[in-house]
Amino acid sequence: MNCHRVQRSLSAYADDVVSARERVDISGHLAGCRDCAALAQRLQLMRSALRALPVRTPPNHLTTRLTVLASRERIRRLRRGTFAGLVGELVGTARLWLENIMRPLALPFAGGLVSAVVLFAVMTPVFAPPENMRVDDVPTILSTEAAFVSMGPFTLSDEDIVVDLTVNEQGRMVDYSTPKGQRWVKDPEIRKSVENALFFTLFSPATNFGQPLSGKLRLTFRRTQIDVRG
Numbered sequence: 001m002n003c004h005r006v007q008r009s010l011s012a013y014a015d016d017v018v019s020a021r022e023r024v025d026i027s028g029h030l031a032g033c034r035d036c037a038a039l040a041q042r043l044q045l046m047r048s049a050l051r052a053l054p055v056r057t058p059p060n061h062l063t064t065r066l067t068v069l070a071s072r073e074r075i076r077r078l079r080r081g082t083f084a085g086l087v088g089e090l091v092g093t094a095r096l097w098l099e100n101i102m103r104p105l106a107l108p109f110a111g112g113l114v115s116a117v118v119l120f121a122v123m124t125p126v127f128a129p130p131e132n133m134r135v136d137d138v139p140t141i142l143s144t145e146a147a148f149v150s151m152g153p154f155t156l157s158d159e160d161i162v163v164d165l166t167v168n169e170q171g172r173m174v175d176y177s178t179p180k181g182q183r184w185v186k187d188p189e190i191r192k193s194v195e196n197a198l199f200f201t202l203f204s205p206a207t208n209f210g211q212p213l214s215g216k217l218r219l220t221f222r223r224t225q226i227d228v229r230g
């Protein structure tokens with residue numbers, strides 16, 4: 001083995017990733033060549049100096065930010081990758097927009113629904129089937145929306161915090177965006193707190209014929225309550 005080849009392999013030799021035959025050749029060469037032996041020693045010194053450096057742990061906030069960035073990028077690629085993904089994204093955004101427009105109608109509708117349920121409950125004994133009649137019909141709900149289940153630890157700010165979330169099939173937040181004009185976004189402390197809370201918040205995923213899907217919903221944190229729409 002000549003000096004050039006030995007010097008090129010010294011790093012691999014130090015890492016012990018050379019073949020047994022190369023190892024024998026290189027150590028044989030090092031025993032007889034002062035230049036290469038000196039270079040090997042310098043390399044060894046540099047390696048121990050690097051190993052002795054203190055190990056820095058990244059701050060928690062950075063880890064969270066990177067996780068958010070990574071999941072955003074993943075979602076972006078998935079969407080770019082398929083036509084169905086792109087359509088799904090557009091449908092999700094349109095649905096959220098429509099539901100925010102329909103907001104003033106939500107309460108009267110809920111009131112109507114409650115009265116319908118009460119009326120039905122009152123009338124049910126009249127419609128009850130005879131005792132010996134078998135009912136084979138299984139009620140199914142064709143599709144459900146993503147919904148909020150439980151909340152991670154969270155400190156509230158002075159203003160309302162509104163976030164639009166994308167929730168995956170496992171009921172975890174994978175991406176979020178903030179509607180324009182919110183001041184808290186500029187405060188890294190509140191941002192960190194909100195992101196941490198969202199990561200530990202559990203949602204029930206949207207379903208279609210019982211199959212979980214990713215879906216969107218809007219969360220509003222107020223000082224006194226949490227408002228969920230989606």
Ligand SMILES: [Zn+2]
Binds near residue numbers: 029033034035037
């Ligand atoms: Zn040499």
